[in-house]
Amino acid sequence: MLDFVVGHSTAMATEWARKSAAGDANPLATYLMLLNQTITDAQTSMGTVAAMEVSGTGYARQQVLWSAASTRAIANSDALSFGPFADASGLSAPVVSACLVTTLTGNLGLVLMNWTLTSPITTVQNQALQIAAGSLSMSLGVS
16 A cells, blocks of 8 residues: 555556656656645645645755555655755745645645644744655554
8 A cells, every 4th residue: 555655556557647648757756745734634635735835945845765665664765855945034834744745846746645743843044854764654554
């Protein structure tokens, strides 16, 4: 299941075919976007989620590279870095959650997963946000 979500399987053929047809050079990629609102599991529309995305000079969604799923869990294999943010106030609003999506820009992709941060992160000018390798994880709660 986790390999399905992060594109290590062909089960999402329709989405990957759409991305390929649109000229995406990396159609199996997944991206992390930062949000300034908390979303619910019911908010799966990319248009709804994209409207909650933070903004600021230096911000862009980041591609997530994944380790192979093991024991019902998977984690990012490389560190992620957002910024540094050039605006005088950093990002437009505090970061309170993040989503895994299938598109680098825009709102035509799929929302695959969301996380709520333990506490909001407010940025300042020239600051970057880092997520260490292995810190972004997904697991299946089955036994």
